[in-house]
Amino acid sequence: MTEQLELYDVTIIGGGPAGMYAAFYSGMRDLKTKVIDANEQLGGRMLIYPEKMVWDVGGVTPTLCEKLIVQLEQQAKTFDPTIILGTQVYGMEQQEDGTYILVTSEGEKHWTRTIILAIGRGILRMAKLELEGAERYEVSNLHYTVQELEPFRGKRVLISGGGNSAVDWANELEPIAEQVTVVHRREQFGGHEKNIIKMKESSVDVRTPYEVTQLSSSNGEMIDRVTVAHLESGETEQFTVDAVIVNHGLKADFSGIKDWGLQMDDWNVFVNGKLESNLPGIFAAGDFANFDSKLNLIAGAFTDAALAVNSAKLYMDPEAPKVAYVSSHNERFKEKNKALGVVEE
Structure with missing residues (x-):
């Protein structure tokens, strides 16, 4: 042989x-x-x-x-x-x-x-968002990585995750997006300390301890609303979004x-x-x-x-x-x- x-x-x-x-x-x-x-x-x-x-x-x-x-x-x-x-x-x-x-x-x-x-x-392999039907939005505005920043200019962006990448993306998008919201299951973030401080001191809306529980679409093609729930109280809140970025490791x-x-x-x-x-x-x-x-x-x-x-x-x-x-x-x-x-x- x-x-x-x-x-x-x-x-x-x-x-x-x-x-x-x-x-x-x-x-x-x-x-x-x-x-x-x-x-x-x-x-x-x-x-x-x-x-x-x-x-x-x-x-x-x-x-x-x-x-x-x-x-x-x-x-x-x-x-x-x-x-x-x-x-x-x-x-x-x-x-x-x-x-x-x-x-x-x-x-x-x-x-x-x-x-x-x-x-x-x-x-x-990116850990996917474990919500029924989430995969249908991967061809539109559900992202597992950020290849370019420009497409998010002027957009309302919700980021789910709390590691280095989630924190970095929040900091990089904050100057160009209309609004950046970060949802994380824990109070503590896993990113570098100085980057976490920068994110929290900026206009980024940080929500902890929350998790994404539902993706909604008015046309069935793109996400336009995201429901998040507080892990302790169970209280829910809904955000109007143009894009969702998931970084779950x-x-x-x-x-x-x-x-x-x-x-x-x-x-x-x-x-x-x-x-x-x-x-x-x-x-x-x-x-x-x-x-x-x-x-x-x-x-x-x-x-x-x-x-x-x-x-x-x-x-x-x-x-x-x-x-x-x-x-x-x-x-x-x-x-x-x-x-x-x-x-x-």
Whole structure:
């Protein structure tokens, strides 16, 4: 069977910031690289927040998330890795020679010497509003994410939820919407403290502890009224709305990866300082990796990715250099620098 498959040095599962940087750094280590992602485009969890401003990537001035995704994708493709999108890896079979066959949910097979799991929080699915008939409004004015702010200008917007995204959306929409109302089941919000304070000190109408109990429509196509109920008194109130945004969190689907025999909790795989899992030749990077000095930032995902690639390289070739040469001295960049018109002394 393996004779019919092309063998790769590294297969990276996941195309978020950790996966994309791993693809780039794997090229720096001269490894034959494949990236497989369940989404139809690279970006991972960043795709949920395209209009959020990212401030905390070293050397990068404040940049819209969607622009950062484009830049990371361009960098990931520097050494022409094979990229397969819209494909969910399900099974894994270790061969007698130590290599792995990865099996997708569609039955396709991929052959690799090592694996880097950069799957973040798994395949993320928005938790839906659990009200009968709510799905009919998803094609009109019931939203589970905010791709653009402009469509909400001058609108009456009700947001259900109390996490980071709900708070961020409330703050971003408050200056342009006619009215923003936030409904949350608990008194406490889960967002960053300064953002919560900003929301509460603005014109945003914050209602706690309330929950949405009914969506109403005069034409059967768009929501124009929302009924909310106080969780303690049961008292109800109705709001006239133009749009409803729901942020009730994310549900993670790790597919069959949870059955591989990895040492995991509900959200993460446990790795050591070299990003090695308990299975030989399988490494992790980004949000999926859990270790003592973990840094949950995009910048931390980049470091994870480089460490995981270095460990994969040494797993295959223990005599190899422990790290890649920096780009200013790396032979792989000489021709690319010439193409950019850079004359090296």
